[in-house]
Amino acid sequence: MNEHTYAVIMAGGGGTRLWPVSRKNRPKQLLPLLGQETLFQSTVARLIDLFPPERILVVTVKEQASEMRAQVASIPEENYLIEPAPRGTASVVGLAAAVLKQRDPEAVMAILPSDHFIRNRDLFHYLLRAAFKVAEHNYLVTLGITPLHPSSAYGYIQQGELLSTEFKYPVYKVKRFKEKPDEETAQGFLRSGDHSWNSGMFIWRADMILAEIGKQMPALFAALERIMAAWNTSNRDETLKSNWMDLKSETVDYAVMEKAENVAILPASGLGWNDVGSWDTLFDVLFPDINGNVSTTLQHLAMETHNTLVYGNNHERLIVTIGLDDTVIVDTDDALLVCKADQAQKVREVVEHLQKHRQEKYL
Amino acid sequence: MNEHTYAVIMAGGGGTRLWPVSRKNRPKQLLPLLGQETLFQSTVARLIDLFPPERILVVTVKEQASEMRAQVASIPEENYLIEPAPRGTASVVGLAAAVLKQRDPEAVMAILPSDHFIRNRDLFHYLLRAAFKVAEHNYLVTLGITPLHPSSAYGYIQQGELLSTEFKYPVYKVKRFKEKPDEETAQGFLRSGDHSWNSGMFIWRADMILAEIGKQMPALFAALERIMAAWNTSNRDETLKSNWMDLKSETVDYAVMEKAENVAILPASGLGWNDVGSWDTLFDVLFPDINGNVSTTLQHLAMETHNTLVYGNNHERLIVTIGLDDTVIVDTDDALLVCKADQAQKVREVVEHLQKHRQEKYL
Secondary structure, three states: OOOOEEEEEEOOOOOHHHOOOOEOOEOHHHOOOOOOOOHHHHHHHOOOOOOOHHHEEEEEEHHHHHHHHHHOOOOOHHHEEEEOOOOHHHHHHHHHHHHHHHHOOOOEEEEEEOOOEEOOHHHHHHHHHHHHHHHHOOOEEEEEEOOOOOOOOOOEEEEEEEEEOOOOOOEEEEEEEEOOOOHHHHHHHHHHOOEEEEEEEEEEEHHHHHHHHHHHOHHHHHHHHHHHHOOOOOOHHHHHHHHHOOOOOOOHHHHOHHHOOOEEEEEEOOOOEEOOOOHHHHHHHOOOOOOOOEEOOOOEEEEOOEOOEEEEOOOOOEEEEEOOEOEEEEEOOOEEEEEEHHHHHHHHHHHHHHHHOOOHHHO | OOOOEEEEEEOOOOOHHHOOOOEOOEOHHHOOOOOOOOHHHHHHHHHOOOOOHHHEEEEEEHHHHHHHHHHOOOOOHHHEEEEOOOOHHHHHHHHHHHHHHHHOOOOEEEEEEOOOEEOOHHHHHHHHHHHHHHHHOOOEEEEEEOOOOOOOOOOEEEEEEEEEOOOOOOEEEEEEEEOOOOHHHHHHHHHHOOEEEEEEEEEEEHHHHHHHHHHHOHHHHHHHHHHHHOOOOOOHHHHHHHHHOOOOOOOHHHHOHHHOOOEEEEEEOOOOEEOOOOHHHHHHHOOOOOOOOEEOOOOEEEEOOEOOEEEEOOOOOEEEEEOOEOEEEEEOOOEEEEEEHHHHHHHHHHHHHHHHOOOHHHO
């Protein structure tokens, strides 16, 4: 990868559907959810073969930055961009692009979530190299995930005609970005063969995405200009904050990409991608035994139990399951979740309930 | 009740099907399973209106005696009979009868388990008074429970003809004691109308049951004679122990009652009796909410959950259930059980597994 390529890791989110393990101050990406490494550490680890740490940026919030630095010491301090408050991916992308363009007018950047799992690192590298090639040809590139089931938990991207045969990977024009569909619509997307899951991974030239923001989000663009004018002065933090708080929270997909020209997609199959979005996704990421059970605790005694996840960290505690099917059990010090696997999305409502009733200790 | 009536509480058992709350050194009857009182305390409390503490005996094992004395201070020290080791209900009954006969040749005694729940105390008193009347007419009396469902967890007693119209309660001759049936046989018992659940509660004259033991269990009878000869000497403990260890473990139902003459049954309906034998029985004893859920913890958040028991004592812990039906969750400090309610009997196998694998800390 050439010296103008950069990776930008977005890491401001929380992961409410992974409660009670994921908490306000221990968000999903900072937890060793799947083993020894945290999702953030894994994300950096799979980039480090392509990018030296000086060309990896992290955009996050103040509350998470120090833990991130503790988990990954290699990324330089000045590569952490701190959002004064969460304002959606469009703002994050704009800030990162503006900072990179100021550092390097030729910058080409990949935007990558911090909390996704990717099993096949080699394919990911191959795909990312191809995507950078396409981006260098002035396309706004997105990586799509070829769907494996009719999920209504993801947004979708519909592809159009093949863009070119000159890349070592099939690349298509993007026809439309689509919001999370209902189950029936998702069935149609799956059958159509021309829809991908929206992975939230994008690759583009910094100047190109900024120009697009200038066209479609003039308020954000103007704010970014004011912020960058003060970036190398003592007023950086103050200017960032005062401009940032007024921004509307919008996603880059719908506020920018949807209406942009020259949007391309590389659909990926076999990445082993998973957004680890809710507890039921762990069946895909970890390794079920012959009965379909997954246990992270050493002390799980399963009797007539099938397709059940037992997630616990306290190896002094014995967990016994009898006669269970398709169930998720998450055992932490101060909270226990027992949930039918197909209702794992509802964990989000638990967190909303706790917020509403001000049960801060469990948040 | 006249001065020759006695109550004998049998309390040596463990209650393995109530693991992980019931443990080797914290057996079922010594736990406040259903609220403030332990089952043992409730058992004493419902006898104390009929018997002064001096006429209530407790047969138990050494490991449990001190905790029992701590829970019930009113029963005199000398009324605790300590089994050197568990040797079945026939041995317990024989020892209690022999001791009582020595104290009071006219003694009539009720044998009562320490770990059952009875909702309607007034009816229990009424029934017991009637049963003592029948026993004073030289019958070996048992209390039957009119079955409410085709349980295969209980033994059954088939009744014969009406014994007499002179008692204030219908009393029948016993036709047969029957072991725990399979489901289909239990259906037949339920339909027959002449079968009761075997409650393990018996009422008889001490001299009569001893005579019956003399006929049917000569080895036990001889041992009891040797034990009683030394009872008021300094050799009591030694003689008890040396004779006790050789006894075979047998139940009074099958070793004595089955072949006895003059066996009578008082079938009880509406006692609200429950043997609290396994976790699913708590749905009958505690008070389910409108969704059929029972929670003993203050912090249970139930979403789309029905007919589910959440049993926990740690009110700092939040337990969330989503999409569960017919499930039992028992949460303790060092062990968690999640079990389909209709498989609650299998908890016994968990304890056997733990014994086999020498996981002493969880027993």
